[in-house]
Amino acid sequence: MWFTLTRRSRGFLLFTVVALGLSSLPASAAWADDEAGPANGSGATSQLQLHRLYEEAARAAERHEAYRRSAQAQTTAVRLLRAELARQRSDLRELRSDVGELARIQYRGGLLPDTLAALTRSARRDALRNLSLVHSAHHGLTASLRRVQRNTVDLTEAQQKAVAGLRLLRTLQQQQAAAKRDIQAKLRRARALQEAQARRAVTPCRDGSAPVHRDLSSLLLPVRSRDQWMLPVQSYVLSAGFGAAGSHWAHRHTGQDFAVPVGTPVHAVGAGVVVEAGCDGAFGNNIVIRHDNGYYTQYAHLSVLRVSVGQSVGPGDPIALSGNTGNSSGPHLHFEVRVTQEFGSAVDPAIWMREHGVTF
Template identity: 40%
Template sequence: MLLCALAVLAARPTDARDEDGDSGPALGAQVARLYEEAGKATQQYEEGRREAEAQRSKALEYEKRLDRQRQKIDAMHEDLGRIARAQYRSGGGLPLTAQMILAEDHDELMRGQRALSRADLAVNNAIGKSLRAEARLAADEAKAQAAWQALEERNAGLAELKKKIEGKLEAARSRLEGQADASVAAGSCPGAVRLDQPGGRSSRSWVAPVETYELSASFGSGGSRWATRHTGQDFAVPVGTPVRSVGAGRVVKVSCGGAFGIQVVVQHAGGYYTQYAHLAAVAVDQGDRVRPGQWVGQSGSTGNSTGPHLHFEVRVTPEMGSGLDPLPWLSQRGVPL
């Protein structure tokens, strides 16, 4: 069922267009959808890998237990051999009647015979139990090996579907990036991409601007790319990554062009503003109310940017020049980065 579901996702057309044949807002929505599907495929694949490793470990453990059981059986066979050799040395090779005629102490002979018989029976019983245990272990090992092989086959299919989805996502990201660069060059912002928002409302008042990221250029860092110092915190993410409003507020600016490329600015309670820059697409319009975690756009590399990332700022005015360090500001609101 899982493979069939992912196959349907992978088979979706990549050239999504609206009724006018323009791949504008539809392309951004497609990238967001593929981004989510690629994440789900990766999660399913990783879960399958962990499950396969667990089955493989179980099979190896059964194999070790089998080796120990076989060593135990070999030792019992050796014990049985010693009993047989002891019987031979004490006259066990003669018929019992002959031994009784030749023996000086008949009672001692009978006691010895009974002891040898009991030892012989005990070893034989132990060997029988061990052989049955060996058979059970062998069956368990075979089951674990079969389960591991089945999981490996399923994971091979998952890996192939994951690769297909990621290939489609990469192609769509490239087209989205080209479309965003063209919009910025023309000074004409693309319309809002009304993305399917993540299910359920966040129970938190504040969240990180992107869900998965690597921190790159930090607030106040120097470099040739900035006139003075870096005015925000950069999050290294692929093109098309959903960008979230860190808290509840109102969109006061949506613009494109200049150093920030396509950007969104949100006003929050308490006189604070957050900026989301270098976007490839926006998902809100000026004047919209947003909630914590709501997608306001998709990351890109527009404007003065050397690669895909989100430039995030916290300000006390809508315009640049009043920035605060975003890391302690978010940390004070329960969002450590």
């Protein structure tokens, strides 16, 4: 276990964890875009500006996730340091108590006076034996005092490491918050620029395949606690993944596609509140949920919506039926995980869901 490591090894733990976390920070990021394909802008300059803003937002989203993972690793390191610090404090208190008791026995009417008295009365052989007892007692006390000194030094070092670990954790959290602010600023500018441009036509949100309107109450999954996570659909074939390139997208794919027939029940992956529910251009009918941990998930190309803005949902609650609306080449569910509510802040949903105990 960690507590059995040498003091030198424990000293390296904090820096090893931090190095592993910081090594994941991206030097560059792959650009990801939505389902919209090339937009019809007012000019090449506007398109380049829009492209650059979304590229920068995508890089900021990767930085945000890297800082989050590093902060999680550092939180574990700080927890271990605090546990070790508490253990060392307890050991030092017990050791000081033992040394104090030994000193009281030897110097306040205990072993030492009795032994000195015996030396004056005993024969030579007994006197030598008693002298050895006195020497042993002094040696034990000296050794105990040295252990107190060593443990005091160890405790001071552990306190310094704990303080340094907390300082680094706060720095990582500040960097994560700064990355999120950067994402939001870039996306605000991108939205303003995009509103000034004409959107290219996409398939209307009304699904031409006449989706089946069905009562979803019979599709409720077993009740789950609010901190659990699950898949958005129960039976699927994975198609386009995060970061996939192709002529169907303006740059790269921003989510994970689940190929399912029209009318497949779509479930909330976790607890949260619906913040968007309606038609969203290239995404067709879509739903966005803000989860309790501050992240957002999007469910796009839906045929039927069964929730409204402001509604609370739990893990596994049925929220919609899949469809083929918007810019879609076939029936499927487009699923995204976002740092913010807006398009452009997506992170790899496979990695994010895996960290929450769910694999595709």
